[in-house]
Amino acid sequence: MSENVLDLSVHELRRKLLQGQVTAADMVDAALKRIEALDGAIGAFITVDAEGARVAAEKVDRMVTEAVRSGDEKALPPLAGIPVALKDNICTRGLRTTASSRILESFVPPYSATVVEKLQSAGAIVVGKTNLDEFAMGSTTESSAFHTTRNPWDLERVPGGSSGGSAAAVAAGMASAAVGTDTGGSVRLPSAFCGTVGLKPTYARVSRYGVISYGSSLDCVGPIAGNVLDCAIMLGVMAGLDPRDATSSPEPVPDYVESARSGLDGLQGVRIGVPAEFFAPGIASGVRETVERTLHRLEEAGAELVDVSLPHVEYSVAVYYLVATAEASSNLARYDGVRYGLRAEGKDDVGSTIAASRTEGFGQEVQRRILLGSHALSAGNYAAYFDKAMRVRTLIRRDIEAALEKCDCFVSPTSSTTAFKIGEVRDPLAMYLQDIYTIVANLAGVPAISVPCGLHQGLPVGFQVFGPMFGEPTLFRVAAAVEQASAGEMRRPKLEVM
Amino acid sequence: MGYTVDDAKLLADRAKLRFSREQLEKATQELNDMIRYVDQLAHVDTEGVPPMSHPHSFANVWRDDEPKEGLSAEDALANAPDRHGQFFRVPRIIAGEEEG
Incomplete structure (x- = not known):
């Protein structure tokens, strides 16, 4: 499996595409082959659109030929030919969209979500729709009405949730990038468990039009990718005002890729908050050590660590x-x-x-x-x-605003543990407490990213960075530094057994 | 002051969910567990704190009143479990005379 072209990043694939070393059809074939070989064991997908993907790839390859012939490479959109997977609560015109629920088992949307149109206009190719906890309500993908997705790092373990299928698809190289939704941590938790980079953008940064609603004041659509730069490329395509979503923000979309690149030049002048409440007892020891080691490395890269407090968290x-x-x-x-x-x-x-x-x-x-x-x-x-809950929500948001007056971003583990075993957490309340490190971002509306910072007993550990409203550039910068500092410890999951 | 099985049944009825007695007993227990957990909020001092219903305060987002193409009737009806021409068809709403 080592020759999979999708082991290359989105930005590397673009270079190869322009140099004629790979075609969109090659990328789509690689994704479909990989899905055929692995997805029986992993179960990341609910629906695979092989035919639609092949047709879309032909179209992109004609665009590439034209762009190369005319010497106008900039005319080629940023995700040309890139195979992406979409969480199955995001509507795709003509392609079944179930939210992993029996109630929508045969629903074929008559329109596409804005985020799908944006990705397709940017050249991305939808290879399929991924599994989730029913209506995105869960932290493991076990509550899907159809099947349980398995973690590519260890098939006995959950991939996290609710965007577990999207994170597992990227981790297993079945798609170059994916889209998830995050209402209480549903992009970040599976990213932590599967070793992918997952971003919950600022509320309203990405249009929710065509995304099946769960908690409308909390729901965010976010990218899941194999590395920070790819995640930044994805957000740049997905973000922006949408006349069809009255809650989407008119805030201009900055160059996230440049922010991600700047993280490789050190973190001089960046103040990173360390909330006491997020490093209290209760974190599994291996997770704590891995996250604290990363913090130390960020300090070595020039960041200043600042103690902060979130008393209502x-x-x-x-x-x-x-x-x-x-x-x-x-x-x-x-x-x-x-x-x-x-x-x-x-x-x-x-x-x-x-x-x-x-x-x-x-x-x-x-x-x-x-x-x-x-x-x-x-x-x-x-x-x-x-x-009462809405008033305490105000207090939580005020805590975050006060903390961010002392620092540019603050951090936590994404989860107190690495991926746990399928069936291990049965009690609903115990399951809800899995989201303790991620929920605050949704309540306050601020962005947060989970980036892998190493392995503990062979399983990925997620490092989470929170920023102010529309502070995604800072998140990408710090996350890129985390990725660089952890490069020695990270690898891809071993999948040759299948 | 938790829910009884009958209270839970009333809540379920209002949410248009029908449970068997056994399911209802389980749901009642889970509901009471959750309520006990969220009851901790009663201890938080929120005197003078405004409620937050939304992360942004966009108000009155207007657009020009221009006609645009919407979903066609065929597209809108394509997923209908039952239809009659251009209409969604549902079972009887008002009881018939034969039922008295």
Whole structure:
């Protein structure tokens, strides 16, 4: 498997494409071959679009021929021919989109998400749709209604979630990059577990149009890639104002690639906050050592470490599970079996049909969250639960703003452990606590990136960097320095067994 | 002051979910566990703290009122579980006379 052309990065593939050493068709073939060889064991994909990908590759190859012939290489879009995988809660016109739920098992969207249109306009080729926890509600990809995705580093372990299929696809070289969504850590946690680079952008940085809603004030669409530079290239394509998403931001999109490159020249003048609460007891010892070693190396690269505090962060999981479930219970009210999605048979009135469709169509975790959300929003409980959670959310955001007055970014482990075994965490509350290091970014709206910083007992450890609103350039700079400092310890997963 | 199975049933009914008795007992327990956990927020002093419903404060995002092509009726109906011509068809909404 070592000759896989997709072991090359997105930026290297572009160079080879322009030099005529590789074609878009080669890249797509490599992705499809890899999927055929490995995905039976990994289960990253729900739908593979081999035919669509091949047709798109032919079109890109004609563009490449034209660009090379005319000497106008700049005219070739930045992701020309790059095979990408999309989380299956992102709508693709004409290609089934399920959110890993029975209720959408046969849903074929009549339109594409803005982020899909942007990626395709940039030359990216969609090879398939990846597995997730049903409606992105989970931290392991085990709650998919279809199958469990396995971690390419160890098939007995979870890939993290909810964008587990996207991270596993990139880690196993089945796609050069992928798109995930992150409501409470769903891009970053699987990136940490699978050894990929995953970014939750600033809220509103990337359009949510065409992305199946979970918690609308928390949901972000983010890139997952094999390295920091590729992640920066992806965000540059995905970001920007979208007239079809009234919450998308008009903030100009800077050159993220340049920011990522600047991280290789040291971190002089960068103040990195170390929140006491994120380095408290409870982190697995191997994870702590790996993250602290990385911090030390960033200091050697010129960064200044600053102690900061986030006193309300201990409440973040409680706030999140009220806000996210309340928003989910509203968003999921649309699944009624009337206009699309599963409709239960055999009921002779509309009310019973709706209830039966939802009960058959939603899995356990989704139903659990709808109930909790309905609790938080119900008349007698609104003030004590939802309103209270929104006020504590303000306090968490203020903590983050206060911390960022003392530093340019702050850091944490992405997760307290490396990837755990499939079936190991059964209790819902214990599962929710997996997101303790990631949730604050969604509550506050700030960006955060997870970048691999080494291995512990053969499994990747994620290093997380948080920044201010629209502070992605700082995140890419610091993440590139982390990647450089950890290069000696990182490698690809060994997959030759398959 | 937790949920009883009957309270949970009422909540489920409102959310248009139907549980068996056994499922309802499990859901009640899980709901009570979660509520006990989130109840820790009661101890946080939020006097004078405004609620945060959204990370941004964009208000009144307008666009020009120009007609644009939307989804065609065929596209909108393509995923319908049941249709009648250009309409979504649903089971009976109002009980018929024969049911009294």
